[in-house]
Amino acid sequence: MDYQLTEEQVMIRDLARQIARERVVPVRAEMDEKGIFPWEIIKVLGESDLMGLHIPQEYGGMASGALAHMVAIEELSKACLGVSTTYAANALGTFPLLFFGSDEKKKKFLPEIASGKRLVAFALTEANAGSDASGIQTTAKLDGNEYVLNGTKQWITNGGEAEIYTVVAMTDKSRGARGASAFVVEKGAPGFTFGKKEDKMGIRCSATRELVFENCRIPKDNLLGREGMGFLVAMKTLDHSRCGVGSQGLGVAAGALDEAVKFARERVQFGHPIIGFQAIQHMLADMATAVEAARALVYSVARAMESGVKDFSKVSAMAKVFATDVGMRVTTDAVQILGGSGYMKEYPVEKMMRDAKILQIFEGTNQILRNVIGQELNKEAARGN
Amino acid sequence: MKIVVCVKQVPDTAEVKLDREKNTLIRDGVPSIINPYDRHAIEAALSIKEQAGGGTVTAISMGPPQAEAALREAIELGVDEGVLLTDRAFAGSDTLATSRALAAMISIISPDVIFCGKQAIDGDTAQVGPEVAEFLGIPHVAYVRKIVTVSDGAIRVERLMDDGYDVVDTSLPVLFTAVKELNTPRLPSLRGKMAAKKAVIKKITAADLSIPEGELGLSGSPTQVNRVFTPEARGGRKALSGSLEEQVSALAGELRAMSCA
Numbered sequence: 001m002d003y004q005l006t007e008e009q010v011m012i013r014d015l016a017r018q019i020a021r022e023r024v025v026p027v028r029a030e031m032d033e034k035g036i037f038p039w040e041i042i043k044v045l046g047e048s049d050l051m052g053l054h055i056p057q058e059y060g061g062m063a064s065g066a067l068a069h070m071v072a073i074e075e076l077s078k079a080c081l082g083v084s085t086t087y088a089a090n091a092l093g094t095f096p097l098l099f100f101g102s103d104e105k106k107k108k109f110l111p112e113i114a115s116g117k118r119l120v121a122f123a124l125t126e127a128n129a130g131s132d133a134s135g136i137q138t139t140a141k142l143d144g145n146e147y148v149l150n151g152t153k154q155w156i157t158n159g160g161e162a163e164i165y166t167v168v169a170m171t172d173k174s175r176g177a178r179g180a181s182a183f184v185v186e187k188g189a190p191g192f193t194f195g196k197k198e199d200k201m202g203i204r205c206s207a208t209r210e211l212v213f214e215n216c217r218i219p220k221d222n223l224l225g226r227e228g229m230g231f232l233v234a235m236k237t238l239d240h241s242r243c244g245v246g247s248q249g250l251g252v253a254a255g256a257l258d259e260a261v262k263f264a265r266e267r268v269q270f271g272h273p274i275i276g277f278q279a280i281q282h283m284l285a286d287m288a289t290a291v292e293a294a295r296a297l298v299y300s301v302a303r304a305m306e307s308g309v310k311d312f313s314k315v316s317a318m319a320k321v322f323a324t325d326v327g328m329r330v331t332t333d334a335v336q337i338l339g340g341s342g343y344m345k346e347y348p349v350e351k352m353m354r355d356a357k358i359l360q361i362f363e364g365t366n367q368i369l370r371n372v373i374g375q376e377l378n379k380e381a382a383r384g385n
Numbered sequence: 386m387k388i389v390v391c392v393k394q395v396p397d398t399a400e401v402k403l404d405r406e407k408n409t410l411i412r413d414g415v416p417s418i419i420n421p422y423d424r425h426a427i428e429a430a431l432s433i434k435e436q437a438g439g440g441t442v443t444a445i446s447m448g449p450p451q452a453e454a455a456l457r458e459a460i461e462l463g464v465d466e467g468v469l470l471t472d473r474a475f476a477g478s479d480t481l482a483t484s485r486a487l488a489a490m491i492s493i494i495s496p497d498v499i500f501c502g503k504q505a506i507d508g509d510t511a512q513v514g515p516e517v518a519e520f521l522g523i524p525h526v527a528y529v530r531k532i533v534t535v536s537d538g539a540i541r542v543e544r545l546m547d548d549g550y551d552v553v554d555t556s557l558p559v560l561f562t563a564v565k566e567l568n569t570p571r572l573p574s575l576r577g578k579m580a581a582k583k584a585v586i587k588k589i590t591a592a593d594l595s596i597p598e599g600e601l602g603l604s605g606s607p608t609q610v611n612r613v614f615t616p617e618a619r620g621g622r623k624a625l626s627g628s629l630e631e632q633v634s635a636l637a638g639e640l641r642a643m644s645c646a
């Protein structure tokens with residue numbers, strides 16, 4: 001379908017597609033098997049200006065808008081979700097700085113993020129605070145001109161590799177959810193180290209690691225926004241990034257569909273290419289329909305975000321839930337269409353199916369996001385719209 | 386540092402088929418690409434400019450109006466400007482006439498360094514680079530596989546040879562031809578793509594170069610193609626398989642049977 005992309009959006013799509021084809025596809029299986037972090041690819045993405053799509057021009061970015069960003073994520077996700085997770089988590093980590101950072105902090109950090117020289121990570125989750133983020137126990141206490149951080153963040157994407165971390169910690173436990181604050185912490189800050197590196201089912205080239213803060217001292221002005229705004233920062237950040245996880249679901253589904261169609265045309269059983277069997281055709285038809293529906297939703301939500309709509313929690317949750325469920329279903333069906341070959345590592349759909357699962361879990365599980373959508377419906381009805 | 390890089394648009398030979406009746410290449414519907422060796426030349430030009438911390442890289446090409454696409458692609462990669470030598474008078478040029486025209490254009494720009502690919506994949510002569518240098522009366526180093534140092538007025542390079550490599554010091558201006566070992570060509574950037582879209586490609590005609598008419602195009606080309614043919618496949622080939630030991634003893638047996646040993 002023609003989504004009337006602008007000239008710039010088409011350039012971004014073509015560029016991301018070229019990088020995916022020439023630099024990601026040839027190495028994805030090896031990166032997956034050995035868990036190699038995709039620094040080489042990040043470097044290419046930086047040189048190609050794609051690391052700065054979400055960053056304003058005055059800070060060295062391309063300011064290409066949400067839809068362009070979705071298109072880039074989609075293309076990278078067709079090739080490898082580990083790479084696109086690294087890429088999208090970088091934007092996730094940047095949003096708190098973009099929305100709540102002072103001009104001085106933006107000038108300091110954003111140009112190097114836009115050029116891909118430094119990666120960012122976003123750290124909210126802890127061992128006892130997953131879906132229930134209000135349970136975080138990491139603390140930040142003001143001591144003179146510095147905040148002192150103590151606690152451990154768990155499962156942080158780009159952990160260890162990133163040089164800039166946006167971290168949510170409690171500044172005043174007595175105030176509950178209103179007692180959290182967001183900070184920017186640089187790698188190398190005294191008392192900041194890295195813990196366990198996870199061995200995962202999928203997205204194995206993406207780094208997922210513990211962040212350990214032991215009397216970690218950071219300058220007072222590394223606070224983003226004001227004290228007490230921590231969860232507001234986190235929610236606004238996640239509202240912006242979730243549509244991108246939807247685009248990852250869309251991308252991996254589209255990639256798996258391409259593989260399934262190609263295989264079904266080549267594989268001959270009972271004297272016919274299996275694409276001639278109605279059972280296969282109908283599966284492919286449902287997969288293709290789901291991919292197109294996911295794309296239509298993700299792109300529409302991205303356009304709404306660009307148009308300056310204030311509250312898009314509900315629709316960005318919808319884009320994430322729908323498109324990542326499509327990602328899981330279509331990759332699973334692609335394995336089914338490839339039969340035994342689909343189960344083997346020689347074909348890319350095996351990895352796609354393993355990778356797709358994470359999209360239903362991180363940045364709000366799909367159950368939690370259904371709660372968000374349901375609560376919004378309730379609120380809207382109460383307001384009478 | 387002022388740098389010129391020569392770029393040729395060629396048919397993607399991976400896609401070209403031969404018309405067995407006419408013995409010519411079937412070019413219809415075959416995508417055009419930048420000659421692959423020229424991509425290495427472009428990369429070298431851009432990285433020298435970046436190392437020098439400034440300067441300009443001008444890509445020049447001789448060809449039909451469509452060759453403009455190759456120059457725009459060079460700009461996508463970071464080249465500053467494109468110049469296209471395009472005129473009916475250039476049609477049918479062999480390597481000598483092509484080099485004469487390119488050299489005339491280059492002497493107007495008067496660069497410090499000129500990069501060419503070692504050869505074009507459609508003609509495979511490897512003549513144009515060195516011929517351009519001769520027309521310009523400057524030194525050239527062909528088959529450059531590494532740029533070792535760049536300093537004021539001097540460059541040290543490594544030249545790929547059959548049995549190793551030479552280390553060559555040269556004064557400027559100089560012309561280099563690039564082999565694929567020289568570097569890994571970069572991918573385009575978004576800023577480059579935007580610049581390429583807007584770029585105005587300068588068009589140069591034979592008149593602009595003030596070259597006498599008889600020295601250009603078909604009439605300026607001493608090379609005549611008599612016949613194009615596909616070489617007969619040489620018969621009597623055999624592939625050995627098995628472990629290394631098995632292959633060696635099989636080979637020794639074959640050679641003995643042929644009474645070579």
Ligand SMILES: Cc1cc2nc3c(=O)[nH]c(=O)nc-3n(C[C@H](O)[C@H](O)[C@H](O)COP(=O)(O)OP(=O)(O)OC[C@H]3O[C@@H](n4cnc5c(N)ncnc54)[C@H](O)[C@@H]3O)c2cc1C
Binds near residue numbers: 089123358
């Ligand atoms: C690979 C990976 C990368 C990650 N990257 C990051 C990162 O960069 N930054 C970061 O901060 N976090 C990150 N996370 C954490 C991720 O966001 C959490 O895993 C996620 O929010 C879910 O939390 P949990 O795993 O603790 O599950 P739990 O919250 O323990 O949930 C367990 C199950 O219970 C369900 N459940 C829980 N509460 C409810 C409820 N109220 N209603 C219905 N169902 C419920 C959940 O949906 C889930 O099915 C990452 C996680 C992984 C696995």
